[in-house]
Amino acid sequence: VAGSHVVAVLLHDDTSGFTSGIVGEIFGRPAPAAGMPWYTLRVCAEGGGVTMIGGARLRTGFDLDGLVNADTVIVPGVPHMSDEPSAAAVAALRTAHRGGARLVSICSGTFALAATGLLDGRRAATHWAEAAELSRRHPSIIVDQDVLYVDDGDIITSAGQAAGLDLCLHLVRRDHGADVANRVARRMVIPPHRDGGQAQFIEAPVNADPADDRITGAMAWASGNLATPITVAALAAHARMSVRGFQRHFTRCTGSSPIRWLIRQRVHASLPLLETSDASVETIAARVGFESAVTFRHHFARLMRTSPSTYRKTFRSGRSAL
DNA sequence: GGGTTTTTCCGCCACC
């Protein structure tokens, strides 16, 4: 598509403004750098308007026709989204998908995508409290309860309302690279990437475990010192725990083991370097804390499904026209 | 790519 990438957000009654606001903040604001291809946002609703939580009414600039020729269609969740969406909305989503649009849902918006049948046999995420209901209604969908979002190529689903933020940043990363996504994240004053499970949010988010502070403290220390070799023993020492206890607490509050988390951090830190610097792969490997380039390539390939050098080439040769 | 060494993981048990 020449020119601007069209993002259509499809609202439903009882929208809170929060999720649609996320979409607006990321896709509705100007590009982080002048002159680059960016997004055009269309806010759409069946009938040209929706009710909002608290009794407000929102009139949108587009009806379902706003989905026509969109490159991305985003459906934010609302309470009771699990009610069957209208036939017209389902048809519009199907048509958009057939026309090449990627379909995106936030939180319970996944139910609307599920109603199109396009998710059958594929992996999807939704809010943890509604995962069971989604499985019951659409048994062929593989509901992943352990992630913030699932990117299945042309269909991308996210777990909770705030996970929609992670997902939208992920889309920017996919379209324009990690460096641009990081700049958008910085503008919004949020961390550029959150890892892993919603598991950490499921159990007792209210009763904060004092051990979590020591874990996050160790994580912060590691993030700031990625360039140096870091052992699990050193992390445990920073958390003032035994290695065994540290591993236990880390997996509980993070959903992944310490070393896996660390490797992800290192790979993520390498992305902007690959995109914007001319440093060799070896140099970058060292800068993000891998002891050898071989190890770096190994983990990069496992997580990104490409090699560091082809990743670099992809973002050098104007992939952002997507 | 395959083999060796080192590190991490995790079940188990003992302890508080």
Added chain:
DNA sequence: CTGGTGGCGGAAAAAC
């Protein structure tokens, strides 16, 4: 008895 902690050792993974 419950619920958390540390240490040990074999299995698995990572680094070389």
